[in-house]
Amino acid sequence: MAKPKIATTSLAGCFGCHMSLLDIDERILELVELVEFDKSPVDDIKNFTGRCAIGLVEGGCCNEHNVDVLREFRRHCDILISVGDCATMGGIPALRNTVPLRECLDEAFVNGPSVHNPDGKYPDDPEIPLILDKVYPAHEVVKIDYFLPGCPPTADTLWEALVALLNDKPVELPYQLVKYD
Amino acid sequence: MSQSVMFMIDGVQVEGRAGQSILEAAGEAGVYIPRLCYKEGLSPHGSCRVCTVMVNGRPMSACTSPISLGMIVENDSPRVAQLRRDLIEMLFVAGNHFCMFCEKSGDCELQALAYRFGITAPKYPYMFPKREVDASHPDIFIDRNRCILCGRCVRASKELDGKNVFQFVGRSAEKRIAVNGEALADTDAAVTDAAADACPVGAILKKGVGYVVPVGKREYDDKPIGSDIEAKRPAAGS
Ligand code: SF4
Ligand code: SF4
Ligand code: FES
Numbered sequence: 001m002a003k004p005k006i007a008t009t010s011l012a013g014c015f016g017c018h019m020s021l022l023d024i025d026e027r028i029l030e031l032v033e034l035v036e037f038d039k040s041p042v043d044d045i046k047n048f049t050g051r052c053a054i055g056l057v058e059g060g061c062c063n064e065h066n067v068d069v070l071r072e073f074r075r076h077c078d079i080l081i082s083v084g085d086c087a088t089m090g091g092i093p094a095l096r097n098t099v100p101l102r103e104c105l106d107e108a109f110v111n112g113p114s115v116h117n118p119d120g121k122y123p124d125d126p127e128i129p130l131i132l133d134k135v136y137p138a139h140e141v142v143k144i145d146y147f148l149p150g151c152p153p154t155a156d157t158l159w160e161a162l163v164a165l166l167n168d169k170p171v172e173l174p175y176q177l178v179k180y181d
Numbered sequence: 182m183s184q185s186v187m188f189m190i191d192g193v194q195v196e197g198r199a200g201q202s203i204l205e206a207a208g209e210a211g212v213y214i215p216r217l218c219y220k221e222g223l224s225p226h227g228s229c230r231v232c233t234v235m236v237n238g239r240p241m242s243a244c245t246s247p248i249s250l251g252m253i254v255e256n257d258s259p260r261v262a263q264l265r266r267d268l269i270e271m272l273f274v275a276g277n278h279f280c281m282f283c284e285k286s287g288d289c290e291l292q293a294l295a296y297r298f299g300i301t302a303p304k305y306p307y308m309f310p311k312r313e314v315d316a317s318h319p320d321i322f323i324d325r326n327r328c329i330l331c332g333r334c335v336r337a338s339k340e341l342d343g344k345n346v347f348q349f350v351g352r353s354a355e356k357r358i359a360v361n362g363e364a365l366a367d368t369d370a371a372v373t374d375a376a377a378d379a380c381p382v383g384a385i386l387k388k389g390v391g392y393v394v395p396v397g398k399r400e401y402d403d404k405p406i407g408s409d410i411e412a413k414r415p416a417a418g419s
Contacts, residue, residue: 085281088302089273090309097309098277098326140306147301151281175405178301180280180292181396 004053004166007077008040011066012093012135013059016152017084018042021056023155031159034166039076052077054165056158057144059086061136062093065129074142079165083158085151085180087138094135101133146171149180188252203243203254204232211414213407214256215265215294217272217381218331219244223340226332229272231294233264240264262298269294270303277309277326284391285383287399291329292382293406312357317366320388321377328358328384337379338370346370358384 010018018041024031037043038052055077061067074080085091096104109115109122138144146165148157157177164171184199190212197206202225204214218229227245234243235255243256255261272291280286312325334347335358346368350359362368370376372387379385396402 082302085279089278089307091281092279094307094309095279097307098311134309137302137307139302144302149301175296176403178296178299179402180278180295181283181286 003034003036005038005050006035006040006054006056006162007038007048007052007073008042008056009058009069009073010041011057011059011069011087011138012062013084013086013091015041015058017056017058017087017158020084020150020152020155021158024159025155027159031162034163048072048076050076053079054162055080056083057081057087057138058083060090060093060138061132061141063129063131067132067141070138070141079145080138080142081146081148081161082138082144083148084153085149087144088147088149090135090137091151094137097134101131105131149178151181153177154179186248186250188248188250188254190254191257197248199248201248203234203236203241203246203248203252206248207243207254207256208410209413211411212256213410214243215297215407216244217290217294217329218333220333220337220379220381223333223336223379226336229268229329229331231265231268233261233268235261265294266298266300269298270300270305272329273300273303274305274307275310276329277312279326283327283383284386285327287394287396287402289383289401290381290406293401296401297405297407310354315360315365317364318368318370318388319366320372321365321370322386322388323358323360323365324384324386325357326384327382329382330356330358331381333379333381334358334376334385338374338376341375344369344374344376346374346376 008018039045039048055073057070057073057080061070082088086093090097105122109117110120148161150157154177157173160173160177161171186197186199188195188197190207195206195210204216204219207214214232214234216232218226219232225244227242230242232243233240236246237253280292286292315323335349338344338346346361348359349356351357360368377385377387
């Protein structure tokens with residue numbers, strides 16, 4: 001039987017959750033025995049090659065590209081998991097959510113103390129994804145099946161959840177493994 | 182000695198004393214009823230409703246309802262747990278709770294309740310309200326992003342400190358905690374006040390002592406909130 005596939009992505013996140021996944025140390029050898037990585041920064045596969053059993057989403061949505069990738073993950077993955085506080089509640093990027101978007105852009109591209117931008121225009125190259133009015137947690141954009149909060153969730157949290165799901169068991173994490181910090 | 186009052190919680194007979202609230206009598210018997218706006222030593226406020234129990238089939242706040250003879254209280258049941266979960270989730274989306282850098286994380290009663298109820302994400306959309314921070318005082322600060330409007334600071338200041346530093350202003354979504362002056366620095370608030378230690382969340386904190394306790398050693402890192410009360414429960418059959 002072919003190994004189930006896993007896909008991972010970092011949207012509006014810092015890659016800290018991916019680092020935490022690598023933090024499972026030598027258990028990574030067990031993990032590659034259990035699964036095959038599909039689209040993921042771990043193996044640098046850019047496009048889905050087929051149906052995935054599990055998708056791990058780090059980060060919420062701060063721009064339209066994040067939304068496209070997240071929807072693509074929902075389409076290709078049987079189980080979609082929000083990994084970390086940014087995917088779960090917006091995280092540090094969502095600190096901008098209480099500030100109007102124009103004020104954020106002005107600070108970043110016009111008025112900021114280290115900005116040099118004589119014509120005062122915001123970057124508008126079509127290659128740059130359009131920024132959203134605010135940062136959205138993943139589950140406010142697509143349906144999410146499981147949440148693993150934490151900044152980042154510990155390697156043990158990720159490991160226990162993955163092993164349970166890959167063995168068709170319910171994800172029942174001990175008290176110490178569900179934390180918001 | 183006040184008069185003994187027998188009543189039932191979750192099918193178990195409990196003995197309390199006349200005049201006690203359900204929450205207090207249950208606590209003495211080792212039954213933990215979740216709470217946020219209640220704090221021992223302060224008058225009960227009855228505002229957070231996290232202590233909701235069913236009394237003779239009707240929802241009541243356990244911190245403000247006195248016990249009575251033969252009362253039937255439902256505390257540990259799926260429908261009561263669901264009510265409390267929903268309230269806790271609402272508190273998370275109504276404020277700005279960035280636990281990942283909050284000095285109170287690990288010692289926060291709101292966060293600890295969410296852990297106890299196994300909440301991994303709230304079902305309601307986040308509101309991201311705009312809230313003010315007051316860092317004017319040399320030793321204490323207010324971060325209203327984290328305020329859950331429990332009123333513990335208000336009562337501690339009035340009842341224990343004999344001051345009147347904190348008060349609510351506004352109504353409904355505009356309701357917020359205000360201070361008796363332009364800013365906290367203009368009040369007679371002192372770092373030794375009971376009010377400086379009364380906040381269940383990270384909305385009123387002392388300066389210069391954040392993050393002193395390492396992760397893993399904080400109040401709720403290993404044991405759920407309420408464990409100390411539950412430890413008082415006599416072992417089954419004894
Ligand atoms: S006050 Fe409590 S729930 Fe709010 S951010 Fe701080 S630790 Fe988290
Ligand atoms: S500042 Fe703290 S103690 Fe005062 S009302 Fe807000 S949450 Fe309660
Ligand atoms: S603890 Fe009873 S209403 Fe808040």
